[in-house]
Each structure stands twice: as C-alpha cells, then as structure tokens.
Amino acid sequence: MARVLTPRAEDFPRWYQDVIAKAELADNGPVRGTMVIRPTAYAIWERMQADMDARIKATGAENAYFPLFIPESYLHREAQHVEGFSPELAVVTHGGGKQLAEPVVVRPTSETVIGEFMAKWVDSYRDLPLLLNQWANVVRWEMRPRIFLRTSEFLWQEGHTAHATEQDAKDYTLRIHHQVYEKHMRDLLAIPVIPGRKTDRERFAGATSTYTLEGMMGDGKALQMGTSHELGQNFARAFDIQYSSAAGVREYAWTTSWGSSTRMLGGLIMCHGDDNGLRLPPLVAPTQALVMVVKETDGSITAAAKGLVDDLAAAGVRVKLDDRVDTPFGRRAVDAELKGVPLRIEVGPRDLAAGNVTLARRIDGSKTPLPIGGVVAAVTEALVADQQGLYDEALARREASTVEVKTLDEAIEASQSGWAKLPWSAVGVDGEAKANESAITVRCLFREDGSAPAAQDEPNLTAILGRSY
Amino acid sequence: MARVLTPRAEDFPRWYQDVIAKAELADNGPVRGTMVIRPTAYAIWERMQADMDARIKATGAENAYFPLFIPESYLHREAQHVEGFSPELAVVTHGGGKQLAEPVVVRPTSETVIGEFMAKWVDSYRDLPLLLNQWANVVRWEMRPRIFLRTSEFLWQEGHTAHATEQDAKDYTLRIHHQVYEKHMRDLLAIPVIPGRKTDRERFAGATSTYTLEGMMGDGKALQMGTSHELGQNFARAFDIQYSSAAGVREYAWTTSWGSSTRMLGGLIMCHGDDNGLRLPPLVAPTQALVMVVKETDGSITAAAKGLVDDLAAAGVRVKLDDRVDTPFGRRAVDAELKGVPLRIEVGPRDLAAGNVTLARRIDGSKTPLPIGGVVAAVTEALVADQQGLYDEALARREASTVEVKTLDEAIEASQSGWAKLPWSAVGVDGEAKANESAITVRCLFREDGSAPAAQDEPNLTAILGRSY
Ligand SMILES: [Zn+2]
Numbered sequence: 001m002a003r004v005l006t007p008r009a010e011d012f013p014r015w016y017q018d019v020i021a022k023a024e025l026a027d028n029g030p031v032r033g034t035m036v037i038r039p040t041a042y043a044i045w046e047r048m049q050a051d052m053d054a055r056i057k058a059t060g061a062e063n064a065y066f067p068l069f070i071p072e073s074y075l076h077r078e079a080q081h082v083e084g085f086s087p088e089l090a091v092v093t094h095g096g097g098k099q100l101a102e103p104v105v106v107r108p109t110s111e112t113v114i115g116e117f118m119a120k121w122v123d124s125y126r127d128l129p130l131l132l133n134q135w136a137n138v139v140r141w142e143m144r145p146r147i148f149l150r151t152s153e154f155l156w157q158e159g160h161t162a163h164a165t166e167q168d169a170k171d172y173t174l175r176i177h178h179q180v181y182e183k184h185m186r187d188l189l190a191i192p193v194i195p196g197r198k199t200d201r202e203r204f205a206g207a208t209s210t211y212t213l214e215g216m217m218g219d220g221k222a223l224q225m226g227t228s229h230e231l232g233q234n235f236a237r238a239f240d241i242q243y244s245s246a247a248g249v250r251e252y253a254w255t256t257s258w259g260s261s262t263r264m265l266g267g268l269i270m271c272h273g274d275d276n277g278l279r280l281p282p283l284v285a286p287t288q289a290l291v292m293v294v295k296e297t298d299g300s301i302t303a304a305a306k307g308l309v310d311d312l313a314a315a316g317v318r319v320k321l322d323d324r325v326d327t328p329f330g331r332r333a334v335d336a337e338l339k340g341v342p343l344r345i346e347v348g349p350r351d352l353a354a355g356n357v358t359l360a361r362r363i364d365g366s367k368t369p370l371p372i373g374g375v376v377a378a379v380t381e382a383l384v385a386d387q388q389g390l391y392d393e394a395l396a397r398r399e400a401s402t403v404e405v406k407t408l409d410e411a412i413e414a415s416q417s418g419w420a421k422l423p424w425s426a427v428g429v430d431g432e433a434k435a436n437e438s439a440i441t442v443r444c445l446f447r448e449d450g451s452a453p454a455a456q457d458e459p460n461l462t463a464i465l466g467r468s469y
Numbered sequence: 470m471a472r473v474l475t476p477r478a479e480d481f482p483r484w485y486q487d488v489i490a491k492a493e494l495a496d497n498g499p500v501r502g503t504m505v506i507r508p509t510a511y512a513i514w515e516r517m518q519a520d521m522d523a524r525i526k527a528t529g530a531e532n533a534y535f536p537l538f539i540p541e542s543y544l545h546r547e548a549q550h551v552e553g554f555s556p557e558l559a560v561v562t563h564g565g566g567k568q569l570a571e572p573v574v575v576r577p578t579s580e581t582v583i584g585e586f587m588a589k590w591v592d593s594y595r596d597l598p599l600l601l602n603q604w605a606n607v608v609r610w611e612m613r614p615r616i617f618l619r620t621s622e623f624l625w626q627e628g629h630t631a632h633a634t635e636q637d638a639k640d641y642t643l644r645i646h647h648q649v650y651e652k653h654m655r656d657l658l659a660i661p662v663i664p665g666r667k668t669d670r671e672r673f674a675g676a677t678s679t680y681t682l683e684g685m686m687g688d689g690k691a692l693q694m695g696t697s698h699e700l701g702q703n704f705a706r707a708f709d710i711q712y713s714s715a716a717g718v719r720e721y722a723w724t725t726s727w728g729s730s731t732r733m734l735g736g737l738i739m740c741h742g743d744d745n746g747l748r749l750p751p752l753v754a755p756t757q758a759l760v761m762v763v764k765e766t767d768g769s770i771t772a773a774a775k776g777l778v779d780d781l782a783a784a785g786v787r788v789k790l791d792d793r794v795d796t797p798f799g800r801r802a803v804d805a806e807l808k809g810v811p812l813r814i815e816v817g818p819r820d821l822a823a824g825n826v827t828l829a830r831r832i833d834g835s836k837t838p839l840p841i842g843g844v845v846a847a848v849t850e851a852l853v854a855d856q857q858g859l860y861d862e863a864l865a866r867r868e869a870s871t872v873e874v875k876t877l878d879e880a881i882e883a884s885q886s887g888w889a890k891l892p893w894s895a896v897g898v899d900g901e902a903k904a905n906e907s908a909i910t911v912r913c914l915f916r917e918d919g920s921a922p923a924a925q926d927e928p929n930l931t932a933i934l935g936r937s938y
C-alpha cells in the first residue's frame with residue numbers, strides 16, 4: 001500500500017499538514033493566515049459547540065452578539081495598550097467608499113466593547129452577576145500561520161462576566177474551568193487535560209489569575225486548550241463597570257473572561273491521530289459507523305448493507321452507506337481510516353453467505369467477524385468502549401511521556417521528548433526564566449490534591465514543564 | 470399608565486426603535502451602523518437558526534466556514550464589478566503592523582471565495598451537486614442604518630451550490646425557497662409570506678432567476694425576508710467551476726445562492742408587535758410562560774408559583790418565575806407585555822384562596838381565571854393556539870390591506886397604505902419604472918396556482934406592488 005501520510009516519527013508537523021489535507025478537514029484561505037473549514041471539520045466543530053454551549057448555559061450565562069468592528073480608541077483604555085497599531089491587529093481604514101475619520105480594528109477579542117456595554121447595563125447589585133458569552137470570529141494577524149493552531153482568523157467562544165464580589169468571580173471562573181472546559185475536553189474530546197494555574201510569567205496580561213487546561217499531543221508537546229481569567233477590578237476600573245451595593249455604596253465590579261477556539265480541532269487531531277490518519281472520538285465523529293459494500297454480486301449485498309444502515313440509524317447511530325463498488329475496496333477502507341471514522345461494517349459476499357459481516361474498529365485496529373443480527377448491539381457497545389479507549393490510550397501515553405524529576409536540569413532534559421513534573425519550589429521564578437531560554441515553559445501549577453492554587457507562592461505546588469504549541 | 474411606546478399609528482419607525490430599546494433587544498454598536506444583539510433577541514435568533522439549519526441540512530447541504538477576508542482582486546472577476554472601492558465595502562489596509570501589499574475586503578458575501586474553492590473541489594459529475602451553507606457575519610457599509618433591517622454588519626446564512634444541470638439547479642433553488650424559507654417563516658415565525666419571482670428589474674445582479682418571500686409589516690409595507698437565486702452558468706464561468714460529464718466532456722456547472730439574515734428579526738417585530746410592545750410566536754419565544762407572584766403574604770404564594778414552574782417545565786414549557794414582589798405588579802406585567810412573553814400565569818392571594826390563578830395571554834389580550842390544577846393543560850393548549858392565532862391575525866391584516874385592482878394608477882394609489890394585487894400585464898416593464906418613481910416596487914410575480922414563474926413574460930401572472938423596507 002502506498003504511503004499516504006508522512007509518519008509522525010519522521011516529521012510530526014508534516015504529518016499534521018498531511019492529515020488536514022488528506023482527510024479534507026481544511027484548506028488555506030486566499031488571504032495568508034486564513035483558513036477554510038471544510039464540512040467534515042465543521043461538523044466536528046458543530047458537535048463541540050453544541051456540547052460546550054449547553055455547558056456554558058448551565059452555568060447561567062446567556063449568549064449575545066457584539067460587533068466585529070471596534071473603534072481604535074477603545075484599545076487605548078486597557079493598561080497594556082501600546083501606541084501605534086499592534087502587529088496582531090487588522091485595521092479597516094476605508095468604508096462607505098471613503099477614508100474613515102477614525103480607523104476601526106477588527107476585533108482581536110471583544111473584551112473592550114463588551115466592557116463598554118457592561119458599564120451601561122450594570123447599575124445595581126441586582127444586575128449582578130452579569131454572565132455573557134458569544135460565539136464569533138476574531139482576527140489576530142499571524143506571521144507563522146498553522147491551520148487550527150495559529151490562524152489570522154479563528155472561531156471561538158468568549159465569555160465575559162461581572163460579579164459583585166471577588167469570591168463570586170473566582171468561584172465562577174473555576175466553574176467554567178472545571179465544569180465547562182475540563183469536562184468538555186475529557187468527556188467529549190477524550191483528551192486527558194491537566195487543569196492548573198498559569199505562573200505569573202505566563203498569565204494573561206491584565207488578569208490576576210489565569211487557569212489553563214493542558215493537553216499532551218502525539219509528539220509530547222503541550223497544547224493550551226482553553227483558558228479562564230480572573231481580572232480582579234482592573235478591567236472594571238478601565239471601563240467604569242460600577243454598581244450600587246445593597247448598602248448604597250458605588251463599587252467596582254469583579255470581572256472574568258474565558259475562551260476556547262477552533263484551536264481545539266488541532267488538539268483533537270494531534271492528540272489522537274496515528275500514522276494512518278485521524279482517529280475521532282465517537283461522540284464528536286460526524287459519521288460514527290460506515291457500512292461498506294465490499295463488492296456486489298446480485299444486489300443482495302447492497303440490500304443487506306442498506307438494512308444494516310436502517311437498523312443502526314434507528315438505534316441512534318450516525319451511520320452512512322458506502323456502496324461505491326466501482327472504487328477498489330482497499331482504497332475506500334484507507335480513506336475511511338484517514339478520515340477517522342470510528343467503525344466500519346464490511347459486508348462482503350463470502351461472509352454474508354455465512355450470515356456474517358466484519359466489524360473493523362479504527363481506534364484499536366481490530367477486525368472481528370460478527371453475525372449480522374448482532375451488529376447493532378456490537379456497534380453501540382464499541383462506540384462507548386472506543387470513546388473510553390481513546391481516552392485511556394492518550395492518558396497512558398501522557399503518563400509514559402511524563403517524567404517525575406527533582407531538579408530544573410533534569411526537567412529541561414525530560415522536556416525534550418515529553419513533560420517534566422517536579423516541585424515548583426525546585427523551579428521558581430529564576431528557574432522558569434532559565435527554562436524559557438531552551439523554549440521550555442511552565443505549563444501549569446497545581447496543589448497536591450490537583451486543585452488550582454490561589455497564587456504561585458503557595459507551598460507544596462507541583463509544576464509541569466514542557467515544550468508547547 | 471404612562472405611555473411606554475410611541476403608538477404605531479403616530480410614528481411607526483419610532484415605535485420600532487422604542488420596542489427594540491424597551492424590550493432590550495439590541496443597541497447601536499460604537500462604530501456607526503453596527504449593532505449589539507442582546508440576550509433576548511439572540512435567544513430568538515438561536516431558535517431561528519436551529520429550525521433553519523435543520524431544514525437546510527434536510528436538503529442535503531453541509532455547513533462549512535470560509536474566511537472573513539477576501540482579496541480585493543477576487544471582486545474583479547464578477548461581471549458587475551465597478552472599479553474603485555464600492556461604497557458598501559469595508560477595506561482592511563493594515564495588518565501585521567504594516568500596510569498590506571494588496572488591500573483585503575471584509576466579506577460582503579462569500580460568493581467569490583466559495584466559488585474559488587468550488588472550482589478546486591469539483592472535478593467530475595460525481596462531485597455534484599455540491600451543496601454548501603455557512604452561518605457567518607458579513608459587512609456592507611450602511612449609510613442609513615436601522616437595527617436588524619439595515620446594519621453595516623449582520624448575521625446570516627448563505628448557501629452556495631453547484632449542479633450538473635440547469636433543471637437540478639432550479640429544483641434545488643425552489644426547494645430552498647419553499648421547504649426551507651417559506652416553511653420557516655410561516656411555521657416558526659408565524660408570518661404569512663407570499664412566495665414569488667422577482668421581476669428582471671428587481672432581480673439580483675448576475676442571477677437568471679431570483680425568488681423572494683414577501684411579508685407585510687404592521688404599517689402595510691413589504692419586507693423581503695429571504696431570497697434564492699439561480700445563477701445559470703454565469704458564475705461558474707467567472708470562477709471556472711467545471712466538471713467532466715459522464716460522457717467525459719468538460720462542462721460548466723450551474724450554480725445557485727440563497728440567504729436569510731438577522732433582518733428577519735426586524736420582520737418578526739414589525740409583523741407582530743402592537744402598541745404594548747413585542748408579541749412573540751410561542752415557538753421562538755425564549756420564555757413562553759412567566760409565572761408571576763402578584764404579592765406575597767406568608768410564603769404560600771411563592772411556593773404555589775414555584776410548584777407551577779416545576780410542573781410547566783416538566784411538561785416541556787420554557788417557563789420562568791417572577792417573584793420580584795418589591796417591584797409593583799403592574800410594572801412587571803407591563804414589562805412582560807413589552808417583551809412579548811406569550812403567557813403570564815398570575816398567582817395572587819385572593820385567587821389562590823379559591824384555588825385559582827389568572828392566565829393572561831399576550832397575543833389576544835385575554836385574561837381568564839383558571840383552577841390551579843388546570844394550568845399545565847391550559848398553557849400547552851394556549852401556546853399552540855396562539856402560534857396559530859398570531860399567524861391568522863397577520864394574514865387577516867394582510868388581506869384587509871391588499872387591494873385587488875385593475876390599473877397601474879389604482880395600484881399606486883392602493884400602495885400608499887398596503888399592497889396592490891393586479892395582473893402583471895397591466896403593469897409591465899414601463900409601468901414598473903413609473904411605479905418606482907413613487908417609491909413603489911413590484912414585490913413579486915406568481916402564477917394563478919401560486920407557483921413561481923420561470924420568466925416574467927409568462928402569460929397570466931399576478932403582481933404584488935407596494936412600498937418596502
Ligand atoms: Zn492606540
């Protein structure tokens with residue numbers, strides 16, 4: 001069989017590009033750094049959105065939509081503003097057929113415009129918490145683009161909330177961190193993320209706390225898959241988000257922000273893919289099972305295959321028929337593997353004569369003959385088992401590629417091929433700066449019980465170090 | 470009671486603005502012409518999207534996502550291109566911190582970029598039909614903005630398809646026109662739209678046929694609520710969308726496009742609203758029933774109200790509790806009316822002592838006492854009846870405001886306050902131009918059986934004339 005993909009061990013970035021092209025997930029857009037998300041990848045994204053959206057709404061947040069265009073002057077209000085157009089911004093200078101009096105930026109995030117409206121909408125403590133989320137495209141000009149991971153335009157959800165107290169803001173941020181992001185990534189994407197706190201050095205500018213979820217990719221590198229920030233009262237001061245307390249005193253609100261994006265599609269590919277292509281967790285797979293007519297004789301094979309499709313669809317399985325018998329079966333099977341379809345049910349004349357079909361499982365690579373009457377039960381069981389199997393495999397790989405060490409030098413060594421786990425006290429602010437010189441970063445900090453610390457100077461914290469995307 | 474809204478008869482545009490502000494549907498964005506869609510309106514939009522998206526997918530189309538930014542040069546390929554930046558375009562001239570070599574436009578539609586990729590993806594007749602849809606924001610600089618109706622940025626779905634034959638393209642376009650748009654607008658939005666064909670004069674530039682759905686608003690004007698276009702082979706020639714036929718001949722594909730937008734939210738408000746505010750069809754209402762504690766005595770009223778909320782939620786009703794007894798009941802009731810909540814269940818001490826509550830229906834304005842045990846049945850019945858009631862009322866108003874006439878002069882006269890219906894032969898191309906001078910347009914043409922004609926020179930067509938948004 002001709003080699004379809006560059007093997008991961010040979011060139012992981014090249015393998016990633018190959019998978020995206022061959023599985024027809026995305027293309028580069030005509031403007032450098034932009035992407036076209038093709039139907040298969042978009043269908044995965046829709047399932048991710050639906051799951052995430054339900055979880056976000058369960059926290060009490062409501063969706064809204066804020067404009068794409070932001071007056072350049074809004075960006076002056078943030079503490080970290082640098083004069084001149086930031087390199088990440090796309091700037092609209094012409095509209096309505098003429099030059100604009102004030103240039104307008106395409107939102108790199110909606111923080112500022114949402115802050116402006118929060119200030120208008122919040123008056124009394126009764127208006128708090130104000131919990132907003134939006135699904136939108138954002139633009140951050142990218143010099144070294146890479147589909148899904150770093151693109152000049154990407155799709156995301158961005159949450160922005162205002163609270164009456166610091167405690168309420170903290171509780172809510174951690175709820176998003178664990179109940180929305182961590183659960184989504186573990187349960188839907190089957191990625192065993194590590195939740196934790198970013199160090200002060202890695203923290204989002206303007207935040208008082210940044211929480212992250214770190215996933216290990218197939219090459220041992222880390223991908224930051226979603227972040228949640230406590231912004232203290234910094235942002236409320238910059239945008240004048242004030243409320244009257246029950247006691248009648250004007251107070252600044254405590255705000256948070258949190259986001260996750262199409263970058264997670266990159267994580268999904270790089271965490272689960274193998275040398276034969278994509279491997280999709282059944283819960284996000286647009287097609288969970290493909291019923292394949294191996295070859296046709298008198299029409300009876302296709303009839304049997306169609307019967308299975310109907311039975312599987314009736315059982316709630318997302319199933320498709322492949323009856324393109326004029327294309328060689330081997331090529332069709334390779335294509336289904338490339339695209340990561342979790343299960344193939346192969347229906348051929350010889351097997352069928354004996355009342356059997358073959359169940360081929362993408363995730364563990366097994367092939368099992370199966371009586372035709374047992375297909376629905378076997379498929380529904382395999383979908384549950386393979387969702388878990390993919391998670392278990394990723395977890396085992398992460399554990400095998402994470403080395404517990406004692407010193408910074410050992411950590412830097414171990415980070416060449418995976419992650420290092422060691423006491424944060426053995427790294428510290430100076431050690432962190434030194435690791436950065438070797439392109440190694442502190443991915444996150446956590447307590448002995450796994451929870452996120454309130455500050456990096458808490459005692460007995462553990463640090464994860466690694467290279468990252 | 471203080472007047473909350475400008476009455477429609479006094480100033481309809483002002484009433485529209487008032488409703489949007491007071492019902493907290495939307496705000497103007499900081500960049501002129503943009504809008505902020507607030508949670509209530511966005512929740513309506515989400516229900517519209519879900520219904521429309523399911524209908525679109527049922528036609529076989531798949532969702533994808535194409536970039537926001539389009540090279541300016543792409544726009545040169547279309548026949549109707551005018552040199553210089555079109556006044557409707559927003560142009561990005563700076564990105565990555567410097568001036569761009571080629572300016573980039575923010576998509577006013579994705580026609581060109583999707584055409585470019587269709588040309589890459591279509592090779593053989595086996596690749597056809599190619600049925601794509603995307604949900605996205607688009608930008609068309611607007612000099613006289615009006616929230617939802619004309620905004621510089623709006624949200625929409627745009628469908629783009631390629632077919633092997635003209636007949637297939639026509640059938641598909643009409644399927645979208647009727648099975649997606651017409652059904653969505655009638656069944657979900659309760660708007661009795663008239664489906665028909667646009668005249669050559671009103672047709673989308675570059676299309677060979679444009680189909681429209683026209684709704685009558687509360688002031689008798691027409692709103693074009695969704696359009697579908699057959700593009701012939703014009704577009705395929707401009708973008709080189711070719712395929713090899715079964716006979717091995719290279720042929721140009723036949724393409725279509727179709728779109729509907731947040732403009733429909735404006736239609737929903739203007740079709741159903743009354744002088745007390747919004748009236749929402751139960752199927753799109755984020756809150757279908759509001760259980761209100763009229764006033765509290767010993768906690769028993771709130772307890773009973775909560776019991777009703779639980780019972781209604783268990784029956785699948787989208788229900789909320791209003792127990793803000795420190796706000797006067799009258800003010801809360803006015804607010805619920807303003808926001809168009811279809812049903813209010815008012816729970817007060819006197820009624821409750823007799824085992825009763827009051828069911829107040831927004832749509833017909835009725836108030837009925839009800840035994841508390843009968844609430845769930847009464848509410849579920851009322852939701853179905855009021856969805857239909859709203860449609861029937863809009864249909865009755867449209868019929869009362871549509872005058873059947875014989876001559877163009879009569880049609881122009883009748884169009885001052887509503888629609889005119891007359892034989893297209895009594896208007897013709899010259900009559901159409903004359904009507905346009907009085908700001909009156911031919912909204913659509915249809916055959917005697919109501920179907921859309923294949924061309925405007927078919928005999929025995931009926932025309933609808935009116936003023937429009
Ligand atoms: Zn500036």
Ligand SMILES: [Zn+2]
Binds near residue numbers: 541544545550552
């Ligand atoms: Zn040009």
